[in-house]
Amino acid sequence: MKSVDSIGPADVGLKEETSDDDRGHGMFGLQRLSRVAKWSQPITYIDVYECDSFTMCIFCFPTSSVIPLHDHPGMTVFSKVLYGSLHVKAYDWVEPAVLSKTKEMLAKFAVDKVLTAPCVTSVLYPNAGGNLHCFTALTSCAVLDILTPTYNEQAGRKCTYYHDYPDSKLSASGVEVKDGGTEEYAWLSEIETPEDLYMRPGQYTGPAIRE
Template identity: 70%
Template sequence: MGKSYSIQALYDLCKKTFTPSGFPPPSSQSIQKLCSILDTIGPADVGLKEDNADDDRGHGFFGFNQFNRVARWAQPITYMEIHECDSFTMCIFRLPSSSVIPLHDHPGMTVMSKVLYGSMHVKAYDWVEPACIRNINGYPVRLAKLAVDKVLAAPFGTSILYPRSGGNLHCFTSVTSCAVLDILAPPYREAAGRKCTYYNDYPYSSFSKGTSSEIQDGKEEDYAWLQEIDTPVDLYMRQGEYVGPALRH
């Protein structure tokens, strides 16, 4: 595919596949067709160049304290919108080394992610159903099961999460400077009940009271208690300009 054709073909297929309500859900055949296009897209197809490694002054995912924001050089995550409509959002996130997009959800949404360059660690959960909720010191926590815990590096294939499976609640931590192309369908719309909510996760043993009665399958390490939090004040994100091929609408 040519550079302009790849992203245009992706947009055209998204228009045919997704709806404003998310219903009916996209078919597996449609998802596979989208993946086949996404898997071919690289930085040049969306007007990007890989960041110069010499400028990567972060400590790295396994370096110094990854949660110590003061220790990390303050360079923002950049958000670039390619297209947004009632049915889907196409966008790019550029993350400097060691930066974090905190754990957050995608209510009622299907999300497809393709790492364009670099590498990032993904940790993702799905809610345990039926809902298992406890009240801890006046604050509710809800049980979730780990779905993904691995490093994705370009040119790794497309990752997919669904409303109830595949890791609907996820956190990104850049191992190196990286960029990821996301398709969110339908997009966040608070009026439609699709608000982005952030969470802290706690090991299952933190609130287990010495029992494991809620565990359905797997090990205790596969489960965590998630607590809703306000949008993190240190989430440093700025708007960037999409510089790739223009879309024909």
């Protein structure tokens, strides 16, 4: 199979979506969505391949849809924008861990940028590169993700969602962080899986994946 950097939509059975009416579903053979369903802007999730070592999947975003801030504990993730434009905001935990009086945890900004295809693959690591990230679709877009190892709650790799409270000064709660005037920080509070995170399955139509 091609290297991740060289993969395009056609290599995984996709075509670039240009019609807002399709809301990112036209290439999967799904039934035509109702007007109400289109307004809710579901994200399509395609399970490409999964084994004990890694998960490969594709997310297809309608314009303005969001995957909220979440983590990848103990995992490395490769993300490749296949088409369209995506805003990425990401944090890494401050180490050693810093907690506020109300139990929020301190994180440091790692990434705040727009990725537009064609572009290189982004990589996040367990403790660097933006392990906690949020995706916002600026246009209809698709993202190929490779996660290694896979999510496994029993092994401590559970996906957790967060709300962020940016604070570049961080004098709150008696906590002082010296950032040299360049780094920015935020308090992150764990939340339940957002009720408005609406995903639906799509069918993978690309070539077979082998380890």
